[in-house]
Amino acid sequence: MASQADSKDRQFLAVIGDEDSVTGLLLAGIGHVTAPPDNQKNFLVVDSKTDNATIEATFEKFTAERKDIGIVLINQHVADRIRHRVDTYTAAFPAVLEIPSKDHPYDPEKDSVLRRVRRLFGE
Secondary structure, three states: OOOHHHHHOOOEEEEEEOHHHHHHHHHOOOOOEOOOOOOOEOEEEOOOOOOHHHHHHHHHHHHHHOOOEEEEEEEHHHHHHOHHHHHHOOOOOOEEEEEOOOOOOOOOOOOHHHHHHHHHOOO
16 A cells, blocks of 8 residues: 655656657656756656667666656557566555557557556456
8 A cells, every 4th residue: 555655755757758748748848957966857748769778778667666657648559569568566555557649559458557547456
């Protein structure tokens, strides 16, 4: 069970996604860069040249290392590239939500959260 202390300082969203998704969310105001000397961003733009190790390392940083992130939004087609890591993530904070992108429709069958909920209800 997550305590109130776990969520108290988690005030930012993070996003891992394609350029259009990240740009839209940054324009909506979610962008944040930590204070120097770290200057850590709360987003990663993924394209065809981005390797899976970079995506996985960023996912790990957002979910395990950064204690100021409350929600991680990840495009579902990007989550598919690190599906083993997304499916094994079980912590309450930050919440990981898979979102659609302009070029890749949302498939509820792939969503790790929905699959967990179905198992919980015995479906």
